[in-house]
Amino acid sequence: MVQAVNPRGRSPRSPSGHPHVRRPRSRSRDSGDENEPIQERFFRPHFLQAPGDLTVQEGKLCRMDCKVSGLPTPDLSWQLDGKPVRPDSAHKMLVRENGVHSLIIEPVTSRDAGIYTCIATNRAGQNSFSLELVVAAKEAHKPPVFIEKLQNTGVADGYPVRLECRVSGVPPPQIFWKKENESLTYSTDRVSMHQDSHGYICLLIQGATKEDAGWYTVSAKNEAGIVSCTARLDVYTQWHQQPQSTKPKKVRPSASRYAALSDQGLDIKAAFQPEASPSHLTLNTGLVESEDL
Structure with missing residues (x-):
């Protein structure tokens, strides 16, 4: 039989007769050993x-x-x-x-x-x-300029009308409309504002009424400046002419023509009287044709 002996004593026997061998404990990471290096991750x-x-x-x-x-x-x-x-x-x-x-x-x-x-x-x-x-490169700015200005316009009540002009500028200007002192900010079914890429500007009124009459101003504005022009729109009431009478008009010869014909022997005055008839006309002998007839 073999026993393990050290200064602290003998080891207890195992049931099989072999002594216990103590193994060193593994040191945990949380042991707090200041000498153990901590690896950082980058x-x-x-x-x-x-x-x-x-x-x-x-x-x-x-x-x-x-x-x-x-x-x-x-x-x-x-x-x-x-x-x-x-x-x-x-x-x-x-x-x-x-x-x-x-x-x-x-x-x-x-x-x-x-x-x-x-x-x-x-x-x-x-x-x-x-x-x-x-x-x-920065684009050279040019202030707005009217190529064609608004023109005074008249229209019959109930008819469509356009107020038109053309403007140029760099960059392309924004367009603003005003009637008298009231801004027209959006289009409706009856009054609409139009603009194309070539500078054409139009205010279209469908079925003009008396309330549409007045002074209209269009303004064009960009980063280089602003320009405006104004025109008058008049709306007048339609009137219908009376149909002309088909009754023939009476035509009276002049006094000189009376005299010329009377000298030739014709009773001209009697011919233009209401009761005149062909039998009232008398012809004197020796009638000579005249260029005055």
């Missing part, structure tokens, strides 16, 4: 949202939005053609609560055109995306 930046190429008109606002993930939270920086973009009054870099980063440029100038690169960096590495910003 994730390289990854863009969840990134814009594509942009075209913006000069003088307008440009906004580039992106969203990035990573652990620890990545730091973002912007470059234009390889040079850092510095924040200033026209270039702002914002971060919203939902984690969206924005580069805002206002107003955009021709110097802002180029290749933009956004770089996200943390302890695990970095990631980036690029886009091209094209700045369209």
Whole structure:
């Protein structure tokens, strides 16, 4: 029989006659040992949202939005053609609560055109995306000008009428109508406003009434200015002419013609009397034809 002996004593026997062997306990992670190293996990930046190429008109606002993930939270920086973009009054870099980063440029100038690169960096590495910003030249503004102005118009009661004009301007102007001091803001079944891409403007009134009469003003407005013109619409009542009588009119010869015919021997005055008949006409002998007849 074999017994295990150590300074603390003998080990108890097992039912099978073999001694118990104590195995060292494994140290748990929560043992609180300060000497045990804690391994951190890092994730390289990854863009969840990134814009594509942009075209913006000069003088307008440009906004580039992106969203990035990573652990620890990545730091973002912007470059234009390889040079850092510095924040200033026209270039702002914002971060919203939902984690969206924005580069805002206002107003955009021709110097802002180029290749933009956004770089996200943390302890695990970095990631980036690029886009091209094209700045369209600002269109030269031209104030509105009437090519054809409104004309004073009259129409019979119950008939349709148009008030028409043509206007040009860059950019195309907005059109406003007024009757006296009241604005016409929307079309109805009877009164409608029309405008096409060639500058033609029309106010159409179906079945004009006396209430439609008055002064009408059309105004054209854009970023470069405003212009107006005014015209009068008169609505008059129709009147019907009486049918002309079919009774023949009496025609009386002139005094000179009486004299010329009487000299030839004709009793002309008797012929124009109501009771006159062919038997009253007498012919003197020696009648000579005359060019006065």
